[in-house]
Amino acid sequence: MADIRRRKFVAVLGGMTVAWPLVTRAQQPVKKIGFLSVSSPGAHAPFxxxxxxxxxEVGFLEGQNLAVExxxxxxxxxxxxxLAAGLIHNRVDVIAAMSGDVSIRAAIKASSTIPVVFISGSDPVQTGLVASLARPAMSPASA
Structure with a gap:
């Protein structure tokens, strides 16, 4: 009888060992990215x-450990x-601002604490989006 209980215990313990990585993976915090664009989804589909x-490629999968709004x-x-205020209200961790300086400025003005990531075709220092490239914090001129 003790032998049967020992086998059950070992089987349960073995099952927990296999299931534990799945449980911890499922409990990873979900990061939230706000994607702000002046454009429309169809025009930006390739982007x-x-x-x-x-x-x-860096381990973030939408629906698993990432949510994109x-x-x-x-x-x-x-x-x-x-739209930028809505992203802030929904507590995104970062805003990816697309489609030009207008989107970037709206994202920067919406919050001074949430990072804004962007690509600009112009010099972001010259246009006043950031104070410097060495420390690309929000420029006082863009606030």
Whole structure:
């Protein structure tokens, strides 16, 4: 009888050992990225695909350990401030601002504590988006 209980105990312990990595992986904190664009989803589909592929390459998978909240202004520049505020309200960890300086400025103005990541075709120091490239914090001129 003791032999049977020992086998059950070992079997349960073995099952826990196998299941434990799955449980800890499932409990990873989910990071939230806000994706702000003046454009529309259709126009940015290739960029979104590349964005997600890059995140995947460094271990972030949407629906597993990453949530991306997309905010599309659909060409309406006046909506950017409201969309950026919505991303802040939803507690994103970082904002990826796309589609030019207008989106970037809206994201920077929405919060001084949430990092804004962007690509700019112009010199971000010269346009006042950042104070310097050495320490690319928000420029006082962009606030």
């Amino acid at each position: 979104v695909a590349a964005f997600n592929e890059g995140l995947k 997309y905010a599309w202004a659909e060409g309406n520049f006046d909506r950017l401030a409201t």
